Amino acid sequence: MTVHQTLPGDETSPAYNYAYLDEQTKRMIRRALLKAVAVPGYQVPFGSREMPLARGWGTGGIQVTAAIIGPQDTLKVIDQGADDTTNAVSIRRFFQRTAGVATTEATMDATIIQTRHRIPETPLTEGQILVYQVPIPEPLRFLEPRETETRKMHELEEYGLMHVKLYEDIARHGQIATSYAYPVKVEGHYVMDPSPIPKFDNPKLSGNPATQLFGAGREQRIYALPPWTDVVSLDFDDHPFETSKAPHDCDLCGAKDSYLDEVITDDEGGRMFVCSDTDFCAGRRAEGHEGRLGGDQKSSKTFANSFEGIWPATAGAR
Amino acid sequence: MATDTLIGAGFTDPVFQSQAAFRALLVALSEPGTPQAVSGGVAPPEGLHAATATTLLTLADYETPIWLPTALRDGPAGAWLRFHCGAALVEEPRRAAFAVIDGAAPAPRLTDFDPGSDQFPDRSTTIIVQCAAFHGGGTVTLAGPGIATRRDIAPAGLRPGFWAEVAGNNAAYPLGVDLLLAHADGVIGLPRSTQIGKAA
Known part of the structure; x- marks a missing residue:
């Protein structure tokens, strides 16, 4: 067959x-x-x-x-x-x-x-x-x-x-x-x-x-x-189940209720929190929502994977 | 050559016809009580509804013994399933992975088939119950996984006491057989997880 x-x-x-x-x-x-x-x-x-x-x-x-x-x-x-x-x-x-x-x-x-x-x-x-x-x-x-x-x-x-x-x-x-x-x-x-x-x-x-x-x-x-x-x-009566997420808003789209990834942005303690769900984040940004670092970044993961995210100040040296 | 010795055609396009039929069966068993069309354009052998034939072509093979009523097993339906599915046709209901029964016939009972074992409840028989119609019978109310609140069905042509048997099957959960009511090219799934109640 x-x-x-x-x-x-x-x-x-x-x-x-x-x-x-x-x-x-x-x-x-x-x-x-x-x-x-x-x-x-x-x-x-x-x-x-x-x-x-x-x-x-x-x-x-x-x-x-x-x-x-x-x-x-x-x-x-x-x-x-x-x-x-x-x-x-x-x-x-x-x-x-x-x-x-x-x-x-x-x-x-x-x-x-x-x-x-x-x-x-x-x-x-x-x-x-x-x-x-x-x-x-x-x-x-x-x-x-x-x-x-x-x-x-x-x-x-x-x-x-x-x-x-x-x-x-x-x-x-x-x-x-x-x-x-x-x-x-x-x-x-x-x-x-x-x-x-x-x-x-x-x-x-x-x-x-x-x-x-x-x-x-x-x-x-x-x-x-x-x-x-x-x-x-599963949980206990005196310790009920609770969800957890990073206590921040998405830095790209500003969502307060989505699950976040932490992204290290430089070697001086800089970091940002972005939606783990890229489609959700991009959709919100297309609707005009903007977070703390909103502006010009394309997608949370593209940002996380790019060197310019990690070393923005050394772009010329590369 | 006499035409009654010929075995009719199965799927003309096995890959896509079985895929489409499987998706309908998946919806049928994950949303119990909703009629799903599984017709793949298959001309069933005598004694099988199109939905029954399509379901067995989609799911049965040399790994899955099939139980049929004796008249069907010795007739064109048996030959058709042996040829197209390569499945063994067994005489003992308890050995069958798939079974086809007439909803109106008094035997065999649902409890005659394999309910699986405590550690492997998946090894139970899936029974295709051929019935006269999907409406016009007594109304029963379904509840359980796959059903948001309640769902009513009223299939016709089922033997007296059939719903008590189905309720008994549910009471043995997680053991039990899974049922597919079949009529023409439609199926209604009734997995063991579905609770049966009479309509209020």
Whole structure:
């Protein structure tokens, strides 16, 4: 049933199947995805394939995207909120080449958003699919290394160990110091690792109108949250869950309520805080919002990655 | 050659037809109770609805044993699935990864199929329940993941006590079978996570 397509500019030699994966692999992943949405938060094992990039660079997310994507889709890829960093650019180009899909940087225009470690600031809508790249899908893994044991713990809903971990945070730091990959309980049953998103994003997991799919390539697990799923961040009555962000406004767009990256701007203690979500930041600046250093910078990540940002005074010396 | 021994065509464009059908199935099971069209233009064999045939072409292969009622298994539907999916057709419901049942037939019961195991609840049977229509039956109210508040459906042609079986299936969560109601080219997903209530 393999149908070959040719690479652009090469009409003679067959290259890869549509979206890289062969059809049998897609069927296997699709079956896993359907079981994953039927049991929200439960990690479904799947036969992860070798992909043309190293494990740990988003192979799980790529395989999930490859199994669901079609020519009618519009794809957005973000890495820590940014559309223009290496991982996001190469994954986006991968699907442009192998699936011929339209791509976008605008959250609201995308039908599929593959993400590493952020949920976009712009609220997602019904019909959108958010695909997470997950490094370690098992929330209990650093507390109990044996898979046979963590399976049993999920079976018996034995999550005391996780509360002990959060309690030790409080005993040591006076508060729950876990700031990313903050464990959540799904529909009152499975404890799930939301991937290393900042806990700032945790409230967006619950009751989201979009479908959220999680792929862990190296660990060979897929899990999911259907729309309108109840997701609760673990906490204690006397230490309720709280989100956290840098206590600043975005220096480019002035947003008060977005998640911020800290960028070092010189070697004399200069720094700025910018939106981690580049599309959100650019959208606000296009609307005329301006932050402390607003003016002429193009995008938060372009600024962060450029030397002129780090050594503005030495531009002539280079 | 007699035409009744011929096996009908499957997908004409397997990559894109199965992709489109899968997306409809993903929406069906992640938003339970919403009718989704999965027709890929497939002419189903006798005894299968188009949605049933398309779903199995999309998801079944040599890794997934299929259970069919005996009449279908020994007829053109069985031959068609063996040929196009390469799937084994099993006699015991409990061994099946996919099953097709007639919603009106008294047997087999949902509990005859594999509910998965405590540690691997994903290893359960997905049952395609072929029914007479998606409306006109008794109204049931659905709630749970994938449903914002409540959703009413009223599929027709289901055996008496069917909804009690579905509620029992939900009570065993996270174990349980996942259901796809199929009629013509439409499916309605009823995963094990969906709670069943009678309409007020």
